[in-house]
Amino acid sequence: MTEQEVIKLTNEVFVDSFEIEKSKLLPQANIFVDLGLDSLDVVDLVVALQKKFGVTIRDDERVRSIRTLGDLQQFILTIKKEIGK
Amino acid sequence: MRLLKIAFLNFFFYSFFIIFSLTAYVHLGILICLSVIILPKRKILKFIRLAIRWYGAVIIRILPWPFVRLNYKNFQTGNLKPPYIFVCNHRAASDPFLMAVFPYEIVQIVNIWPFRLPALGIIAKIAGYLNIREMPYAEFTAKTAQYIKEGVSIAAFPEGTRSRNKSVGQFHSAIFRTALETHATIIPVCITGNESVPPIGSSLLHPGVIKIHRLAALTWDDYKTFSPFKLKNHVRNIIAQEVLIMDKTK
Numbered sequence: 001m002t003e004q005e006v007i008k009l010t011n012e013v014f015v016d017s018f019e020i021e022k023s024k025l026l027p028q029a030n031i032f033v034d035l036g037l038d039s040l041d042v043v044d045l046v047v048a049l050q051k052k053f054g055v056t057i058r059d060d061e062r063v064r065s066i067r068t069l070g071d072l073q074q075f076i077l078t079i080k081k082e083i084g085k
Numbered sequence: 086m087r088l089l090k091i092a093f094l095n096f097f098f099y100s101f102f103i104i105f106s107l108t109a110y111v112h113l114g115i116l117i118c119l120s121v122i123i124l125p126k127r128k129i130l131k132f133i134r135l136a137i138r139w140y141g142a143v144i145i146r147i148l149p150w151p152f153v154r155l156n157y158k159n160f161q162t163g164n165l166k167p168p169y170i171f172v173c174n175h176r177a178a179s180d181p182f183l184m185a186v187f188p189y190e191i192v193q194i195v196n197i198w199p200f201r202l203p204a205l206g207i208i209a210k211i212a213g214y215l216n217i218r219e220m221p222y223a224e225f226t227a228k229t230a231q232y233i234k235e236g237v238s239i240a241a242f243p244e245g246t247r248s249r250n251k252s253v254g255q256f257h258s259a260i261f262r263t264a265l266e267t268h269a270t271i272i273p274v275c276i277t278g279n280e281s282v283p284p285i286g287s288s289l290l291h292p293g294v295i296k297i298h299r300l301a302a303l304t305w306d307d308y309k310t311f312s313p314f315k316l317k318n319h320v321r322n323i324i325a326q327e328v329l330i331m332d333k334t335k
Contacts, residue, residue, distance in 0.1 A: 018312070018314045019315055033255065036256070036314075036317075037314070038255070038256075038259075040222065040258050040259060040313070041258055041313070044313070044314070
């Protein structure tokens with residue numbers, strides 16, 4: 001899966017599950033401050049991402065350091081690469 | 086002249102606040118002890134919550150008068166019966182006292198600090214107020230759902246902390262998840278003018294008019310198709326728009 005595909009699918013999750021406008025989905029957008037998710041919304045986000053990408057990220061410690069949409073996209077890209085190896 | 090007003094307000098408010106609070110705590114303590122003997126637990130809780138409302142009304146309506154005045158408007162239409170979930174913006178430490186304008190049995194969702202207040206913190210705990218910061222989410226939803234079932238309304242400040250400017254901060258979704266589970270009626274409440282009663286980091290009260298607008302209710306039919314995220318942002322937008330208008334008008 002390419003970086004562009006990951007970005008596209010990740011953004012789709014935000015649009016479909018949270019009805020966030022595409023214009024707000026910038027790599028530097030802070031998931032909590034700019035996009036308005038809280039810790040409970042993040043649980044919903046993780047479920048939606050797992051479904052979308054067919055990966056398990058719930059128990060991954062690296063999730064805790066994610067702050068921006070760009071961080072999240074890079075994290076998913078890394079996970080997908082790890083699975084592909 | 087303004088400095089003189091501030092001096093008068095704070096001198097009289099805090100003098101009477103201490104006297105009234107001490108008297109109220111002693112009397113409430115005695116009444117609670119007596120009521121434990123003769124009343125069932127549900128009635129005792131109802132009584133304590135009513136007493137908190139009276140206490141709040143005195144603190145916010147009588148003691149700072151005429152320097153601080155309340156301007157309460159109810160824009161709710163129809164004949165919806167409680168329990169409600171009051172969702173309020175949050176600018177000042179006086180917000181929990183302002184809930185006294187609502188004539189219902191209410192439990193508030195509060196941060197850590199109100200529970201640390203001498204006497205009042207203990208009474209809030211006894212009254213079943215919920216400390217969201219120190220409570221697992223599952224316990225929070227179970228308790229709020231139980232309150233709704235018992236007919237007790239809930240007041241929440243989903244920004245979680247006082248706004249440091251006049252904007253409405255991002256909302257936490259916990260209370261909206263409760264609403265979606267219990268189908269409770271949501272009432273957006275906008276509070277302005279209290280940002281200096283008292284300002285953040287100070288105990289000094291400033292004269293002014295506190296405006297409280299109770300907006301049109303959102304019933305289950307209005308929001309049943311919403312996700313928690315959409316619902317919290319929908320309510321936040323309603324409150325933010327009204328707050329903007331309230332701040333612009335005198």
